[in-house]
Amino acid sequence: MHLVVIGMNHRTAPVEVRERLALTADAREAFVRAVGGLPPVEEHAVLSTCNRLEVYAVVSRFHEAMESLVDLLARRADMPGEGLLAYLYTFHHHQAARHLFRVACGLDSMVLGETQILAQVREAYQAAQRDGTVGTVLHELFQRSLRLAKRAHTETGLSRHAASISSAAVDLARRLLGDLAGRAVLVVGAGDMAELAAEILHGQGAAVVVANRTPQRAEALARRFGGTAVPMADLPRVLRGADIAIVSTAAPGYVLTAADAAEAAAGRASPLVLIDISVPRNVDPEAGRVPGVRLYDIDDLQAVVDENLRQRQQEVPRVEGMIQDEVAAFSRWLEELYVIPLIRSLRGFAEEIRREEVERLLSRLPELGPRERRLVEAATLSIVNRILNEPTARLRRYAGGGAAELYVRALGDLFNLPGFGSGPAEGGTGPLGR
Numbered sequence: 074m075h076l077v078v079i080g081m082n083h084r085t086a087p088v089e090v091r092e093r094l095a096l097t098a099d100a101r102e103a104f105v106r107a108v109g110g111l112p113p114v115e116e117h118a119v120l121s122t123c124n125r126l127e128v129y130a131v132v133s134r135f136h137e138a139m140e141s142l143v144d145l146l147a148r149r150a151d152m153p154g155e156g157l158l159a160y161l162y163t164f165h166h167h168q169a170a171r172h173l174f175r176v177a178c179g180l181d182s183m184v185l186g187e188t189q190i191l192a193q194v195r196e197a198y199q200a201a202q203r204d205g206t207v208g209t210v211l212h213e214l215f216q217r218s219l220r221l222a223k224r225a226h227t228e229t230g231l232s233r234h235a236a237s238i239s240s241a242a243v244d245l246a247r248r249l250l251g252d253l254a255g256r257a258v259l260v261v262g263a264g265d266m267a268e269l270a271a272e273i274l275h276g277q278g279a280a281v282v283v284a285n286r287t288p289q290r291a292e293a294l295a296r297r298f299g300g301t302a303v304p305m306a307d308l309p310r311v312l313r314g315a316d317i318a319i320v321s322t323a324a325p326g327y328v329l330t331a332a333d334a335a336e337a338a339a340g341r342a343s344p345l346v347l348i349d350i351s352v353p354r355n356v357d358p359e360a361g362r363v364p365g366v367r368l369y370d371i372d373d374l375q376a377v378v379d380e381n382l383r384q385r386q387q388e389v390p391r392v393e394g395m396i397q398d399e400v401a402a403f404s405r406w407l408e409e410l411y412v413i414p415l416i417r418s419l420r421g422f423a424e425e426i427r428r429e430e431v432e433r434l435l436s437r438l439p440e441l442g443p444r445e446r447r448l449v450e451a452a453t454l455s456i457v458n459r460i461l462n463e464p465t466a467r468l469r470r471y472a473g474g475g476a477a478e479l480y481v482r483a484l485g486d487l488f489n490l491p492g493f494g495s496g497p498a499e500g501g502t503g504p505l506g507r
Contacts, residue, residue, distance in 0.1 A: 074115075074411065075131070075132050075134075075135045076131055076165070076169045076210060076407070077129075077132055077139065077164065077165055077169055078127055078128070078129050078130075078173070079130075079161060080127030080161065081094065081126060081162065082125035082181065090157075090160050091124070091126070093151065093152065094149055094150050096119070096121040101121060104119060105206065109204075109206055113133045114132050115132060116207055118200075118201035118211055118215065120176070122190070124183055125176075126146075129173065129214070129215075135165070143157065146161070166404075166407075167400050167403070170399075173194070173215070173218045174217070177190065177218040178191075178225040178231070178395075179226075179232065180389065184237045185389075186232045186385045194222070195219055198215040210410070217399055217403055221399045224395065228395075229388040233384075234382075237378065239267075239269035239273065240273055242374055243270060243319075244377070245346075245377070249344070253279045256280065257314055257316050258274050258279040258281055258282070258316065258318070259282045260281060260318075261283075261318060261329070262320065262321040262323075263287065263291055263294045266321040267283075267321040268294060271283065271298050271300070275298035279317075280300065281301075282311055282315070283295040283302050283303070284302070284303050284305050285302075285322070286305055288302065288304060291304075305328070308328065312333060312334075312337040313337045316345070316346065318346070319350065320349045320350065320355045320356055323351075331363060334363045334366045344367050345367070346367050347360060348369050349371070350374065405472075408472040409472050411472065412481055414493075415468070415481045415493050418490045419490065420457075422488055422490060423457045424457065427453050427456075431449060431450060434449065468480055468484070
């Protein structure tokens with residue numbers, strides 16, 4: 074038995090390679106079936122996001138499984154396997170567990186400590202459960218990763234400070250205006266940064282209005298977060314009713330002028346907050362001089378993000394320590410899991426001998442009644458249990474210390490238990506991938 078991970082992410086592969094492996098809902102279903110159809114694969118789960126594609130698997134034969142998985146990914150990407158290998162990473166046994174724990178905690182994300190990946194890990198696990206591809210090992214691994222990530226985010230400051238421009242923009246708006254629940258917020262643009270801002274604002278209870286040059290994208294984004302979409306031509310009118318405007322488009326010039334800002338700010342009881350996170354800027358800097366308008370650009374926010382990332386970075390050693398402890402605990406659990414078949418085989422071996430000897434004894438003592446026969450059965454069972462209880466308890470403890478394979482092979486040899494001796498093992502490099 075081998076626990077493995079194979080995949081790619083934003084650190085190892087450019088977007089033009091990652092997009093070749095991007096999975097739509099239909100493609101994901103076909104890909105999951107294809108992974109499950111590989112003979113060495115016993116359990117598997119697929120984690121697919123905009124920045125990564127990873128296969129977590131329990132396999133019976135390591136080298137055959139890895140070759141098959143690389144071939145499958147290469148066919149999916151329509152690339153030669155040798156070319157794709159440069160963008161892939163693989164992890165084995167406890168390093169595979171450590172990788173998932175770091176991913177779930179947000180240490181492997183583009184934005185350090187972000188929490189969206191935790192929901193994506195949970196979704197991957199739940200999808201694998203629905204598909205029936207999760208067994209004992211992956212169930213334990215994913216459950217531990219979800220519990221650990223929750224602890225990391227609640228017991229440390231890893232996710233307490235805004236670490237993206239979009240989240241910093243919303244934090245700034247909240248500091249200036251207080252509770253955003255019920256506030257009218259205009260999001261101009263429908264790209265990644267605008268989408269993240271809309272998602273955070275929706276979570277704060279704000280009423281989101283989306284304007285974009287492509288009406289279909291504006292409508293799709295507004296629909297996701299329970300907002301409304303408006304055409305760009307209506308910006309001046311909509312701005313008058315907004316408390317905040319977060320602007321993030323790819324336009325080469327200004328989409329909001331100083332005159333637009335002056336008209337929207339006239340007669341307001343509270344300031345109009347304009348946050349321009351576009352490069353190049355989409356709000357005329359002169360708008361910041363208009364009475365009743367507060368204008369911030371991406372440079373104002375970048376300093377906040379940099380400081381917040383430094384604060385998050387200070388929490389990394391604490392989280393890495395938590396991960397190290399969890400990897401050790403999972404490895405012990407995995408080692409103990411491996412000795413269970415041996416213990417069952419050993420007890421079955423002893424029970425077979427006991428039963429044969431009891432039957433032989435009772436055949437020679439036909440005068441024994443039912444009560445005496447039950448006493449013989451009970452006494453012999455007690456003898457077997459007393460002989461095996463301490464060795465099997467010690468075997469579990471020793472296995473938890475990393476010596477599972479050594480003890481399993483030794484006992485398999487001593488008792489001549491099929492499948493547990495020192496002969497060639499199915500899988501080649503040992504049951505736990507050493």
